[in-house]
Amino acid sequence: MWKIGGCGKKRWQKTEESVLAVAFFVASKDPKEPSHSAALPTSLSRGHCASAPVTGLLIQKPVFPSRSRTDHSLSSVVKQLVVANAPLVAGIASLLALAFAFYLVRYILRQDAGNERVQELSRDIQAGAKTFMTREFRYLAIFAVVVAVVLYSMPETGLPTTVGFLVGTVASGLAGWIGMWIATKSNGRTAHAAQTSFAKALNIAYSGGSTMGFSVVGLGLLGLAVIYALFPEHSHAWLGYAFGSSCVALFLRVGGGIYTKSADVGADVVGKVEAGIPEDDPRNPGVIADNVGDNVGDVAGMGSDLYESYVSAVAATMFLGAEVDFAAAFPNLGFEDLGLMIAFLFGVLGIVSSIIGYFFVNAGEGTDVSYEQQAANARSALNRGTTVANVLTSLLALGLIFWLVPAGESAAAVIDDAAASMDVRWALFLTILSGLITGVVIGKATEYYTSEYAPVKQIAESAETGAATTIIEGLGTGMLSTVVPALAVSVATLLAYYLGGLFGIALAALGMLLTLGVVLSTDAYGPITDNAQGISEMANLGQDVRERCEALDSAGNTTAAIGKGFAIGSAALAALAWLATYFSEAAAQNLLSLEAGVNLMNPAVLVGLLLGAMLTFYLSSVGIHAISRGGAAVVNEVRRQFDEIDGVRSGDTKPDYARCVDITTGAALREMMLPGVVVLVAPVVVGALPGLGVEALAGLLAGVLMSGFLTAIFMSNAGGAWDNAKKYIESGVHGGKGSEAHKASVVGDTVGDPLKDTAGPSLNVLIKLMGKVAVIFLPLFAYLLG
Template structure:
């Protein structure tokens, strides 16, 4: 009795309390960051009109006009914030229209399963029991879809706001020390990480409890309706990632090709007309898009686990605490990540540049070790000692410690994938250094070596994913895979803090360059950015690995919900689906890369025009027209995000309706197997080219110095490789994660319709 009471208390208290604590902690971090003033303070005669807040040792400010640089810092930050906000609001108008239209589609498709009947129907898995009518499932799935879409958009927007709020503050703190700048950037990233994790958890928990008031004992219908939450989050993430990726890469390519190669000026030189658009793009793509992406992964993994569990002994016995096990994992993750964050911001001090990267990596290791203990606690308190899981027509007996191992194997597999990704993308290791050395003979050999590295980097992550799948499926069938995915995402708050830290530091460096701060300040911000690039690669590894596990879990839930007894690849219609599904990631990548290329072409032409037609621009006596470049990126991204998004959203609907659930299952399997490989190779190839360029620019080793300074032939070859890799690592690669998840969760939501009305071509 005492154990049952403790278990019930765990779900009723830990989940909402952890979410509220996460939101409170993020607001505290925001408050601490806000203490760094960017606006003008009251001047006094003592400091000759220089702002009190920024009166520092002028020996540290050689070559800096502090009176001009500090106000300009605020001016640039304001321009970046306005540009990012304007773009997101415009994008969200389009997404609002899409949400309404697609929500209506969900209601019509699911409502038509039983002819919009309001009568109760026999349940899918227990026909002796009556479940709520299909019309109710249609309505609540639509509501869940809208809630998921709203939470995803909110997550991206809040992340963008804190990033644009913190970038200039990081620059100003870099005047004091690299340690203070690090804390400002990391705390700002933590705001995004904890807000996203806590908001997602809280909204999902409240939604389940509200829906439960209507569904009562019909847990099968309740959690099938909840799958709309994952679909809403993932669909917003797709457009956010694609649109933001096109925006930032169009500006980045234009700034690099004309600025670095043709005009031989620094990356963030204020004379470059595309520099503001480039900094805006970092926020709408790498912050807002990434936030929506990882929120989608969390929502989908939770929904997959809840659907599978609803037809287990949890659902039959109406054990709400055990059903909420996926949410308990996320709750414990917030608590663990909060403790972990203190190690970076309060318990250890960054005294030198060399301390930055180890501190960030230590965050990942500490959170993983502590989370392993946290998983054990919620597993042994929140779960019954023995229970059964539905497994493709049979029942599998599972013990609580089995689920502990499933979550733990996902957690540690993510770390393995992350560090493997770092090995292949960090210039501290031989693979990237070999790519840099290949630049001696030009861009062609750089491209060859980079592609080879990307293909080779797929090997270890795939084995890690395969091992996680084998162990988790052996212990707890498809439910084991779903909670393994949640294990990989359980430290999402820390992962997002590290990911968001990178673009914030990158923007801080750009602001330092444009505002005219000394070279010493730029060196500090570059050191912050370099460490962020390395650890961001680890984050991409987590995202790709979790996408694979989430997609497989959703696929298993779809097969169960569509009442498919088995998927036979030797059946022609299944094999055709496999081929088409394997092709989709290549088609999608081609569309996104061409979109970046088309937008970049216009950007390059505009930047060249300004350098050619504006007198005094190169000399620094005239200001470039930043607004035109921002408009080019905005218009192109909004226009070009529609075709790739339509491809992903329409494919399951067309295949399921015309060819049926067997062919659709083949498409999902093919897209999963192919998409993971392409995503890993694309992301790592682009990351390797980026860091090969930085390796040459830093000149930190004899081998790097031999390749020549900035502007040398080897450096130009590296810049070309980096420019080619930009759409791979920041648009196509991350977007493919969403493709494989989104197609699977969309198929799961529409499964009742496909199972009853699908396969029209075979019925004619």
């Protein structure tokens, strides 16, 4: 039988194996092949190779190993079964990840929620987070319906793309909701556990973060497996799924970022600067909104961002892997579509490795050691889990590749655009390894520039001469911090392309994200401990408890900074993979030539590059201005309550926390709409306008990627460095709290907050989302060009 394969050399692929789905007969280019006269409606042919004439419909039989293969060994049969049913294997592994997340939820909910005051504060934070998420999802639902209508009207690809989009939107939104919900359940329990056990408090907080981590990888991979089962021959369904995750990330990243920093800036300006009360003081009407922001921005927002990166990497690997014809290079291989199916299998390895890595995160009690040692113990425990997962994933990936791919052929002989003469098995492994190593390098570079190393100490020292020198030193640090990530991504890209062509770039992106389960667990741990530290302060749990929570929070600050760097780096590699997919798909539809490439002397391409770079600064500007306006609204409300409600300033009357939450939520939702529309419309306008077109769109994607990646690194690391310089001074150096240096560092931290928590992270979504929009609308551009 004949099935639709990838575009390019596998556009027409003869196979004796079947898939668990409805597939279409297409007309053969072989004149000996009998024709089929009963044509189906064109709408049924929507898919990856939509230009193929549809001539029949077949309900295919289940997948079994072919009897015509020469190798009948047990190992060969097992390999054929595993590859042919890779989506099923991925689905089972995804359910395992979700079951593990459920196990962690049960463990957390069994823990003591603390005294009445702790529970009251935790409930206030839960209510605020629920208010924001509920209202944002209402906006998202309306937006999703509008986009679904547009996608369904697309020529040739409407139905599968729309179904994939809706499933992706629901799955990504569910992952974000789960993460936010469990984080608000874990914070008070972490604070209470810190009264008696440092190790138990660490375990509760990390389990809360892990619930988010394993929900993301479980739902992400499960959704792709389901979409593939529904539309095995329609790659635009996979694209639609990835696009749905991007739209949720856009709402939660941009909206959540505006919310968290508006609340943070508003609470700090009136509380710490004007009223002179400490951070996380219950007298501050904005303090609950500030703690809510940690959850909607740094848990739900970060989770949706990395969910999008993960799904993007897997889907891009499927897209480009379909172009690699392993069966042609190895006639006795015994199975088809290895390049596509291996994306699912790598995802399985990542889930297994991450679950094992979770059990290596443990620390001694540390109750009789210094604050610094407690923080070091927590950091060591968190790093150990990530290291174990990375090493185990590397070994399992090596074993899987050597088990599935025969020896004897070079990478260049198997993969069209690869140049390496080494064995294809080693080439594939090294591409995966390059992604893993790139993630580690970016994380370590971020840690160096944002933790208690020389750059942060230099900023703290500059604070002794005022706020101006503090800001200048921080700007320089942020700019310098772009060097190592840029070099790391550059080396990984060149190596991956040399070893595996465009497919290699997608594999490198996937390699970086394989251990997302444990990486995101470590990242989501940070906001939970931040909330726990605030609750311990507001509930007056005692100095010892506050110190333990502060030690946990200190480790969380480091992991949060590393997580931001990882998110940006993974976004860059995922965006590169989608840029490669764009070129591949455009070439398949005869809109571009892979051999000729894109001519930089073409004015349209240069215009696209400039527009892409401009969008980076536009989106950043919108986010920063939104925080300024939202923060001002919170400032006015906090001032009003201090002035008009008797007893709030003295602590005799409970502030109206809900009012600040409502103001911040409304501001965030209003401000995020315009940038969201611009990000979605810009690629369509550039691609469809006469005089610009698909080549200008390629320039737009490249401009957004290069400018957005470096700008995001700069803003994230500058903000993180200012933040930790302030904390370093608060530890007692340069005069400590209340000193002139401390006041200058507070100014630097306030400037850096919108950069590291809103403007920078929003660029992650920008550079990934635009590539998907470009690929989705390629059929429209082809139609307009005739």
